[in-house]
Amino acid sequence: MKVIVIIPAAGLGTRMTSAPGALGKKPLVSKQFAGLQGISVLARTLAKFAENREISQIYVALRKGDIASFRERLEKEIPEILEKSPVFLEGGEHRQQSVANALAAVSAGTGDVILVHDAVRPFVTEEMIHDVIDAASKYGAAIAGVPAVDTIKQVERTSVGALIKSTIPREKVVMAQTPQGFRYEVLRKAFDEAEADGFLGTDEASLVERSGHPVAVVMGSARNIKITTPADLELAEFYLQHS
Ligand code: C5P
Numbered sequence: 021m022k023v024i025v026i027i028p029a030a031g032l033g034t035r036m037t038s039a040p041g042a043l044g045k046k047p048l049v050s051k052q053f054a055g056l057q058g059i060s061v062l063a064r065t066l067a068k069f070a071e072n073r074e075i076s077q078i079y080v081a082l083r084k085g086d087i088a089s090f091r092e093r094l095e096k097e098i099p100e101i102l103e104k105s106p107v108f109l110e111g112g113e114h115r116q117q118s119v120a121n122a123l124a125a126v127s128a129g130t131g132d133v134i135l136v137h138d139a140v141r142p143f144v145t146e147e148m149i150h151d152v153i154d155a156a157s158k159y160g161a162a163i164a165g166v167p168a169v170d171t172i173k174q175v176e177r178t179s180v181g182a183l184i185k186s187t188i189p190r191e192k193v194v195m196a197q198t199p200q201g202f203r204y205e206v207l208r209k210a211f212d213e214a215e216a217d218g219f220l221g222t223d224e225a226s227l228v229e230r231s232g233h234p235v236a237v238v239m240g241s242a243r244n245i246k247i248t249t250p251a252d253l254e255l256a257e258f259y260l261q262h263s
Contacts, residue, residue: 022076022132023153025069025199028118029062029139030081047165051247052139053090054062056256061247062090063097064142070101072149078104079126080139081118083109116220116227120211128204133157136224137198140247143259149199151238156201161228163201164240165194197240206233 029052042214053063062080069075082090087108109125111118128134133156137144149166151214155162168190175182181189200223202210210227221227225235247256 022128023074023159024077024079024126024128024132024133024136025075025137026119026122026126026139027065027069027078027139027236028111028115028122030083030086030118031115031143032083033138051253053086053252054149054247054252056142057260059097059130060090060093061142061256062139063094063101065139065144066094066101066106067098068142068144068146068149069137070098070104074150074153075104075135077126079122079255080106080108081122084110088092091119114220115222116214119224120215123207123211126204130205131157132204133201134204134207135199135201137200138246141244142238142247142256143201143241143243143245145241145244146233148238148240148244152199152201155236156203156236159234159236160197160206161202161225162236162238163223164199164244165237165240166195166197166240166244167191168193168195174187194211194237195240196221196223196225197244197246202228206231209233 032050053060056064066078069078092107107125109121112121133153135152146190150162152162171190172188172193174185174188176185200225206228207224210231213231214227219230228235243253243259245255247253
């Protein structure tokens with residue numbers, strides 16, 4: 021069984037703005053390229069998979085204009101990652117298209133496991149990667165997730181702001197993280213169906229759910245944050261200092 025990881029890293033990072041409420045303004049820097057103690061978030065994320073012996077190959081989807089410059093940056097930051105011969109390819113307009121482009125490029129067969137992991141989650145652990153691979157291989161599809169600690173409200177967006185429609189029992193909810201792992205044939209079918217139906221999801225599991233395949237959840241971690249805003253970068257610096 022081969023395990024291949026796809027890292028979508030072609031986002032523009034429109035939420036990585038300096039001021040609250042500055043949504044839509046040009047980001048200071050796409051979050052995957054932000055520096056954390058002198059090393060980019062993306063290099064830190066890639067290192068977790070490059071040093072993992074269960075992973076056979078790494079595919080990274082980037083914006084076309086970032087491919088050459090990121091490779092150069094990687095040579096300076098963590099050159100050991102290049103020893104694993106990662107494949108850099110062009111991403112798409114949406115995360116799903118970026119993953120689809122990588123999925124079209126991988127050489128995998130029935131029973132192989134494809135992991136998808138956000139470029140902006142550098143605190144993924146070896147244990148989490150192992151647990152997702154294990155469950156994906158066993159059940160066909162599995163993701164890392166954490167229980168919700170806040171009370172979850174369903175809302176309606178109105179011109180005066182959000183209005184609560186109902187409260188979703190917390191025990192019925194998990195917060196989806198990545199890695200998300202799938203047997204190749206399960207993910208391939210889900211992507212083909214989504215494309216045929218014009219469905220656009222915000223994670224890979226949502227495509228697999230709608231294709232009718234059950235998706236298991238294994239324990240993620242509160243530290244496995246998705247670096248999305250400048251405040252997340254501050255938290256990431258704190259974790260690095262205290263790890
Ligand atoms: O911000 P968002 O939740 O879409 O980002 C999740 C991940 O998907 C990030 O790692 C981002 O770089 C990636 N992405 C991508 N191609 C896009 C949009 C997002 O690879 N077109």
